[in-house]
Amino acid sequence: MFRSRSKAQAATPEVTADQPKKPRDPQAPKGRPTPKRSEASAQRRSLASTPANRKEAAKRQREARRVDLAKQREALASGDERYLPARDKGPVRSFARDFVDARYSVAEFFLPLAVLILILSMINRGAFQSYVLLAWLVVIVLIVINSVVTALTFKRALKQRFPDENTRGAVPYALMRTLQMRRLRLPKPKVKRGAKP
Structure with missing residues (x-):
């Protein structure tokens, strides 16, 4: 019992007060470059501005x-x-907006026409109801025809203007813009009607 303790003491060398710790040589590298003053102050500022808890973050x-x-x-x-x-960035999307804004389309008048037809459908007369349904059908057919024509002419214009660029999604983007009334379109139209985009 006593013997094992003395062996353990003999095995571990004791650090005495007479042996001071060796200081680091000032010429020795510290393993990283000293940061510039601007970098150090920026780091201090970022540490100060980090949120303290999840709620603040x-x-x-x-x-x-x-x-x-x-x-x-x-x-x-x-x-x-x-x-x-x-979705609105880039020259292709800008061209799509200008192409749509420069011309009239039936689809942009869909909302006012729909409200008008809805009001007319409330009038309860036998023959008049069939005319209202016919008006709905005419409006929908005109919008489909106009959208097809717009899509085809826009594709052709895209191939001429941007032959090497990625134009994926530009045609649906242009068709969605035709469904909005000109005043309500965002980004706002930059070209007048009839102007060349």
Whole structure:
């Protein structure tokens, strides 16, 4: 019992107060470069501005999202390419908007025509109801024909203007824009009707 303790003491060398710890040589490399003053202060600022808990982090994220959405709304109103949403960015999408805005389409008048036909359908007279249904059918057929013609002419214009670029999704984008009334379109129209895009 006593013997094992003395063996353990003999095995581990004792550090005495007479042996001081060796200081690091000032010429020896420390393993990383010294940061510049601007980098160090930026790092201190980022550490100071990191949120303390999840609640504050979520609040900051909501605030950042709100600022981004405000910038996007302003860009949609002004047409500023830098802050537009991803679906509206690029020269192909800009050309699609100008192509649609430069011409009349039946689809943009769908909403007022639908309201008018709905009001007329409330008039309860036998022969009049059949005329209202015929008007619905005529409007829908005109929109389909107009959309097909617009899609074909737009595809042709895209091939001429952007032969080497990726134009995927541009035709549905243009057709969706034709369904909106000109005043309500976002980004706002930049070309007048009849102008060449």
